[in-house]
Amino acid sequence: MTTIETPRSGKIGSGKIAPKYNRTGSSRGNFEMIAWLFMRLSGIVLVVLIFGHLFVNLLVGEGIHAIDFGFVAGKWADPFWQFWDLAMLWLAMLHGTNGVRTIINDYAEKDSTRFWLKMVLYAATLVIIILGTLVIFTFNPCPVVDGVQLPGGFCPAP
Amino acid sequence: MQVHKYDVVIVGAGGAGMRAAIESGQRARTAVLTKLYPTRSHTGAAQGGMCAALANVEEDNWEWHTFDTIKGGDYLVDQDAAEVMAKEAIDAVLDLEKMGLPFNRTPEGRIDQRRFGGHTRDHGKAPVRRACYAADRTGHMILQTLYQNCVKHNVEFYNEYYVLDLLIVEEDAVREDGTPYKQKRVAGVVSYDLASGELHVFQAKSVVFASGGAGKVFKTTSNAHTLTGDGMGIAFRRGIPLEDMEFFQFHPTGLAGLGILLTEGARGEGAILRNSEGERFMERYAPTIKDLAPRDIVARAMANEVREGRGCGPNKDYVLLDLTHLEPAHIEAKLPDITEFARTYLGVEPFTDPVPVFPTAHYAMGGIPTNITTEVLQDNDTIVPGLYAAGEVACVSVHGSNRLGTNSLLDINVFGKRAGIAAAEYSKTADFVELPEDPEAMTRGILDGLLSGNGTERVAQIRKELQDTMDANMQVFRTKESLEQVLRDIASFEERYKHVTVQDKGKRFNLDLLEAVELGFLLDMAKVMTVGALHREESRGGHYREDFPDRDDEKFMKHSMAYLDNSVTAASSAESVAGIRLETKPVIFTRYEPMERKY
Amino acid sequence: MPTKPAGTLYRGREGMWSWVGHRITGVVIFFFLLVHVLDTSLVRVSPEAYTAVIGAYKNPLMALGETGLVAAIIFHAFNGLRVIAIDFWKKGAKYQRQMLWVVLALWLVTFAGFAIRHLSLALGGH
Amino acid sequence: MTTEMAEPASKIELPASVAGDGEIPTFHITLRVRRYDPEISEEARWDDYKLTMYGTDRVLDALHKVKWEIDGSVSFRRSCAHGVCGSDAMRINGRNRLACKTLLKDLDTSKPITVEPIKGLPVEKDLIVDMEPFFQSFREVMPFLINKGHEPTKERLQSVEDRERFDDTTKCILCAACTSSCPVFWTDGQYFGPAAIVNAHRFIFDSRDDAGDMRLEILNDKEGVWRCRTTFNCSEACPRGIQVTKAIAEVKQAILARKI
Numbered sequence A: 001m002t003t004i005e006t007p008r009s010g011k012i013g014s015g016k017i018a019p020k021y022n023r024t025g026s027s028r029g030n031f032e033m034i035a036w037l038f039m040r041l042s043g044i045v046l047v048v049l050i051f052g053h054l055f056v057n058l059l060v061g062e063g064i065h066a067i068d069f070g071f072v073a074g075k076w077a078d079p080f081w082q083f084w085d086l087a088m089l090w091l092a093m094l095h096g097t098n099g100v101r102t103i104i105n106d107y108a109e110k111d112s113t114r115f116w117l118k119m120v121l122y123a124a125t126l127v128i129i130i131l132g133t134l135v136i137f138t139f140n141p142c143p144v145v146d147g148v149q150l151p152g153g154f155c156p157a158p
Numbered sequence B: 001m002q003v004h005k006y007d008v009v010i011v012g013a014g015g016a017g018m019r020a021a022i023e024s025g026q027r028a029r030t031a032v033l034t035k036l037y038p039t040r041s042h043t044g045a046a047q048g049g050m051c052a053a054l055a056n057v058e059e060d061n062w063e064w065h066t067f068d069t070i071k072g073g074d075y076l077v078d079q080d081a082a083e084v085m086a087k088e089a090i091d092a093v094l095d096l097e098k099m100g101l102p103f104n105r106t107p108e109g110r111i112d113q114r115r116f117g118g119h120t121r122d123h124g125k126a127p128v129r130r131a132c133y134a135a136d137r138t139g140h141m142i143l144q145t146l147y148q149n150c151v152k153h154n155v156e157f158y159n160e161y162y163v164l165d166l167l168i169v170e171e172d173a174v175r176e177d178g179t180p181y182k183q184k185r186v187a188g189v190v191s192y193d194l195a196s197g198e199l200h201v202f203q204a205k206s207v208v209f210a211s212g213g214a215g216k217v218f219k220t221t222s223n224a225h226t227l228t229g230d231g232m233g234i235a236f237r238r239g240i241p242l243e244d245m246e247f248f249q250f251h252p253t254g255l256a257g258l259g260i261l262l263t264e265g266a267r268g269e270g271a272i273l274r275n276s277e278g279e280r281f282m283e284r285y286a287p288t289i290k291d292l293a294p295r296d297i298v299a300r301a302m303a304n305e306v307r308e309g310r311g312c313g314p315n316k317d318y319v320l321l322d323l324t325h326l327e328p329a330h331i332e333a334k335l336p337d338i339t340e341f342a343r344t345y346l347g348v349e350p351f352t353d354p355v356p357v358f359p360t361a362h363y364a365m366g367g368i369p370t371n372i373t374t375e376v377l378q379d380n381d382t383i384v385p386g387l388y389a390a391g392e393v394a395c396v397s398v399h400g401s402n403r404l405g406t407n408s409l410l411d412i413n414v415f416g417k418r419a420g421i422a423a424a425e426y427s428k429t430a431d432f433v434e435l436p437e438d439p440e441a442m443t444r445g446i447l448d449g450l451l452s453g454n455g456t457e458r459v460a461q462i463r464k465e466l467q468d469t470m471d472a473n474m475q476v477f478r479t480k481e482s483l484e485q486v487l488r489d490i491a492s493f494e495e496r497y498k499h500v501t502v503q504d505k506g507k508r509f510n511l512d513l514l515e516a517v518e519l520g521f522l523l524d525m526a527k528v529m530t531v532g533a534l535h536r537e538e539s540r541g542g543h544y545r546e547d548f549p550d551r552d553d554e555k556f557m558k559h560s561m562a563y564l565d566n567s568v569t570a571a572s573s574a575e576s577v578a579g580i581r582l583e584t585k586p587v588i589f590t591r592y593e594p595m596e597r598k599y
Numbered sequence C: 001m002p003t004k005p006a007g008t009l010y011r012g013r014e015g016m017w018s019w020v021g022h023r024i025t026g027v028v029i030f031f032f033l034l035v036h037v038l039d040t041s042l043v044r045v046s047p048e049a050y051t052a053v054i055g056a057y058k059n060p061l062m063a064l065g066e067t068g069l070v071a072a073i074i075f076h077a078f079n080g081l082r083v084i085a086i087d088f089w090k091k092g093a094k095y096q097r098q099m100l101w102v103v104l105a106l107w108l109v110t111f112a113g114f115a116i117r118h119l120s121l122a123l124g125g126h
Numbered sequence D: 001m002t003t004e005m006a007e008p009a010s011k012i013e014l015p016a017s018v019a020g021d022g023e024i025p026t027f028h029i030t031l032r033v034r035r036y037d038p039e040i041s042e043e044a045r046w047d048d049y050k051l052t053m054y055g056t057d058r059v060l061d062a063l064h065k066v067k068w069e070i071d072g073s074v075s076f077r078r079s080c081a082h083g084v085c086g087s088d089a090m091r092i093n094g095r096n097r098l099a100c101k102t103l104l105k106d107l108d109t110s111k112p113i114t115v116e117p118i119k120g121l122p123v124e125k126d127l128i129v130d131m132e133p134f135f136q137s138f139r140e141v142m143p144f145l146i147n148k149g150h151e152p153t154k155e156r157l158q159s160v161e162d163r164e165r166f167d168d169t170t171k172c173i174l175c176a177a178c179t180s181s182c183p184v185f186w187t188d189g190q191y192f193g194p195a196a197i198v199n200a201h202r203f204i205f206d207s208r209d210d211a212g213d214m215r216l217e218i219l220n221d222k223e224g225v226w227r228c229r230t231t232f233n234c235s236e237a238c239p240r241g242i243q244v245t246k247a248i249a250e251v252k253q254a255i256l257a258r259k260i
């Protein structure tokens, strides 16, 4: 008589089930809740920021043709736009990173893959946020190289 | 062979089984074996309500309830049992409420109650609101609530374990009057694990049968595909008698052609039955309570209307349930599910159109005989220690020859609880009975026989023919000729059953094999029912003989007891049926004298 | 060796497909954002470098791509608002389907407006 | 109220309802069943069956016809046959339905009708899946009334409104149609799933229950409500018409309200 393996994943009556389905430990704290809430709040703010950004950059005046170093420099000379872009950078990056984190959590099959993908993600996010922030704040609208003012700058009239 | 040891083994996880498990699980090591996941049990299909004389909405008391139950059962009810049930009904409902059951509420926040067939105030004066309910999902709520509480109490379930045999050991014993007899003792059960195809033996000090009904012997039935009378069949094959099996209830309002039930609660809420002339015909059959007469009366009235040519539809084979005069909002609130059934399955909109209905086989009044502590009887008065039965599989008998609506959900709760307590208490004092040698032998024999057979007969074909003949000849109206026809048919089915083929030869989830096993039980049950019906030459409750249209208290005011007895041959039996011996058991009277049953 | 050939695709309805769209657009935007921050940071390196890169954006092919990106952002934004409404508005779940039609309508209008202006600007040259 | 009920006027137009052409329409279908039996082969396959079916037949009737008349080894669960026991959730033409509640005439019978097991739970054989993971999630949300107060001698009172508050989620029959339609559940099977949340909801919003906070804490887990992406597959799959996504949203809000 051949015995076949009991298909039931765990021992009957023991209430145990296949390890795959045992939740891999519970999470303490409210991280997921806060992340969820953040997605909604940042989303609402981003609507304003991004639509404003697109509108000003691509639709007003000559649209994309107007964009050049001078355009950017012109914007960032104004603290209002500095703040705008900074907020947009941070919110969009955090929002996007958290979104992609969810997606990695969903689809990565192995815990190790999941871990490394997330590490890459976080590293990328960190780099981008720091880089972007630095650029916005350390940006010099009148770059001077070797004592010569570069062309196309957005400089106060000397 | 795998052997498990438990103090208490409960067979079946419907209302009765789980109610028992909640009690037993807290007192003794308990396993519940069920062929379905617990929440699939047919208790979940019950709709209308569970009655108890709570008197939340109008004056009521449990004695009226007792009387209605006895009268409803046409005086074949054991009155001590009816008293127990009606008295404990109140606690049974309150227990469920405390376990969390979401009953509908009155404006004061109490459990709401509605009318139901045969439930009256002051001994038949007028309908009374006694049925506690949760919309038309009372059974669903009971099943879920009981399962939830089993989860709460960590009850051990063995899901999809088919119990196929009861292990009984016989000992020589002597009665008080000195006559020797064989005392049966229970050692355990044998079950088949559907998932792996392995047999498992469960040794237990107490065994509780709560495996539900046998409606699938009929074609048109409100019962689930899985209600194949296994529990009754297993007990019967092991020499336990079956009581009052000829009494089967036909519920008046099944969806025509399908059998899916529309609760009596619909009539409780005011729905009316009409024939093709639009006439409210129940006024002629039960002038006082009309559409709310007990089920046997209404079912017969309906069948009679159809017979006399006042049926509706192209074949004039059904009558109509009219809800159109009720407020749609009211229907939606009180009867949401059944209106959806009518829409889904017949395409009828109950708010505007009457619903085609016809009687459907519904409930087995008979079953494994027990006393009021749910101990199973091996004859009229000897109990089998450690063996208990409750629910539809059992016959206490609180339903006599006709069960009142809502009394079954009550039955499973009251006697399920009693069974759980009794089984657990017994297991504390008793020892294990030694397992017989090779306990699986009989089961393995049946299974191997079916698997290795290379006949050509199909299980489904035999089952269909059985159900057809039962519908045609054993339904609301019965005669000697029709019953004899059934017996002849069954004899030929039994012959053919020996040559059935099971196509699936595997071990994993072999439901093909189990359907073949279940057919064996169905054939046994159909035979026992029919033999009982043939013997009972009177009309009472759910059993109506056209050739004997009156109740005959002189000859038949007694329970019938059918025993498996291979020494009975066709020639030696009054009913010319081999293998079944019919005996009788007196009815227990306490306070109510039989009267004519009029509504 | 394929042991269990795939079954059919689950035929979800509006809710599921809008989520699929939301997820895809979200990822697309995210990757664009990474690149976009990088290229913008070239302004810190030198105006030429920036102008060179931004020049690439002005090429018609890129303009089309950009239009696609904006399409994605608009959908993601409006559908994001729909999701927020489902989460916080009492009747949000009930009207989720209607809200999706609104999202698509708004998407179409906004996008058409944008595309006409942007493409004519981008492709029309100076 | 025990007064005699006067007969209400009937609104039936009898001739219309009694009429009917007496013909039961028959039609031909192809049932395409996804077969899998590891005792025979590790490979799943599709089997086609051509059947003649009648008027109000359901997918369950078609499956029965196959099992009873053609191939007895086709395996599926079923019991009540009218949509109340939750045995026979399966994927019919790509969507989760109860076979016993899906009328053939409502499907496109010109094309084969595909029947597959529900997704996301391990398939045992043909249309039968292992339900244990599903019930495990159910058990984890403490799906039972917990009341710390004194047991009253009679019933606990509950107003009609309080009873109504959780009515929708009491209808669940644990069929798993919702959970196994959820794209998030398919990914790794770790998500509690809509059915567990529905059953938690049933107690969280029951005025008689005292353990709502504990359940909210359980569902605040990383595999809890926050994984729901409001795809509505669950609400559309639920054969009981439960507003599942709405119930999930209510639980989310309850957690937020408690924390903030």
Ligand SMILES: Cc1cc2nc3c(=O)[nH]c(=O)nc-3n(C[C@H](O)[C@H](O)[C@H](O)COP(=O)(O)OP(=O)(O)OC[C@H]3O[C@@H](n4cnc5c(N)ncnc54)[C@H](O)[C@@H]3O)c2cc1C
Pocket: B011, B012, B013, B014, B015, B016, B017, B033, B034, B035, B036, B037, B038, B041, B042, B043, B044, B045, B046, B047, B048, B049, B050, B138, B139, B161, B162, B163, B164, B210, B211, B212, B213, B222, B223, B224, B227, B230, B231, B261, B263, B362, B363, B390, B391, B392, B393, B405, B406, B407, B408, B409, B410, B412
């Ligand atoms: C449609 C419908 C509506 C009804 N409405 C009402 C109503 O409104 N009011 C009322 O009072 N009554 C009503 N009834 C009657 C009542 O619901 C049933 O009689 C009652 O629920 C039976 O409960 P039970 O626990 O005995 O059996 P069930 O609930 O049928 O449970 C049987 C259990 O036994 C198990 N089982 C069976 N065979 C085996 C085996 N061989 N091995 C292992 N396990 C086995 C099954 O898995 C199941 O768990 C209704 C019945 C029907 C069909």
Ligand code: HEM
Pocket: A039, A040, A042, A043, A044, A046, A047, A050, A092, A093, A095, A096, A097, A098, A099, A100, A102, A103, C019, C022, C023, C025, C026, C027, C029, C030, C031, C033, C073, C076, C077, C078, C079, C080, C081, C083, C084, D228, D229, D230
């Ligand atoms: C324009 C305004 C935006 C709004 C209103 C918005 C809104 C949302 C919301 C509400 C969610 C959560 C969806 C859910 O939980 O099911 C979400 C998810 C997401 N968003 Fe945004 N978002 C916006 C912009 C962005 C941007 C700029 C990015 C990229 C950087 C982005 C990337 C994502 C990603 C990757 C997800 C995850 C998708 C998923 O889990 O399925 N979003 N967005």
Ligand code: SF4
Pocket: D086, D171, D172, D173, D174, D175, D176, D177, D178, D179, D194, D195, D198, D237, D238, D239, D240, D241, D242, D244
């Ligand atoms: S919520 Fe609906 S779909 Fe989900 S298990 Fe319950 S009844 Fe089934």
Ligand code: F3S
Pocket: D178, D181, D182, D183, D184, D185, D193, D194, D227, D228, D229, D230, D231, D232, D233, D234, D235, D244, D245, D248
């Ligand atoms: S399908 Fe899943 S994602 Fe949410 S809305 Fe339903 S639980």
Ligand code: FES
Pocket: D077, D078, D079, D080, D081, D082, D083, D084, D085, D086, D087, D088, D089, D098, D099, D100, D101
């Ligand atoms: S068989 Fe019970 S729900 Fe379909």
